[in-house]
Amino acid sequence: MARKTDRSISRPLASDWSDFELMTLREACEVFLGGLLEPRSLRTEVRKGTLTLTRVAGKDFVTPSAIKEMLRLCRSDQKDHASMNAPHAATSRGKSPTRASGSSEMDRLRLAQAAARMTSLALKERSLPT
Template sequence: MADIDVSTLDPDTPLRLKLAASLAFPDGSMTESGLKREIERGRLECERIAGKTYVSLNDIKRMRELCRESRRGSANTSASARAGRPSGSSSTEQTRSAQDAARMTALALIERSKSTLPKSTNPNGAGESLRR
């Protein structure tokens, strides 16, 4: 790979992914495949010219801003928080609400099914009609 002085490079110059990764992450912590994953996730904009993928150093800068974690936000890293569901009491309230709705539906179905039983059926046991 050619030795390029990043300070003289226009930050909007299109670069192949391997070169862009080596310039933007000189410690080798980001690779071409890592940049491809960020493109797939929609965090890194790219240009496709003649079947080749290019990014600029400015594109990588914007990607890094999108990937930056806020220090002001909650330290909650629970699975429900990552999935976009609230945790704690509001999560419990939603669960209770869903359970209450399910219980009401079940009770309504039970009530409707009682009215479909024939009058001669004994719900406590069988054979009452045989006594006649």
């Protein structure tokens, strides 16, 4: 990933941003997704309809609330779509079916990892003195 933006350096935590503050796609990737995804991945989510984009003067922006909603929509516990590329396979224990890995499965895993990273970053925030 390219050099971090000044705003993401000065405000590295998700809690440093208000829910409806405009941020660039790069800033969103750095702050909310821990650098696990690139801006092009967010543009893919815009095309899929899971991320709301704001375009001002030809520049693309998102809000923290839009990123949170995208992560909610991308949760893997949603009903799986039928696909010829991802047949069901049994796990090694044979107790529950899992989907075979594919490119869309990798995207799903990356988003789940990004959500987990966002949660861990929020837990690392400054706590009140005791």
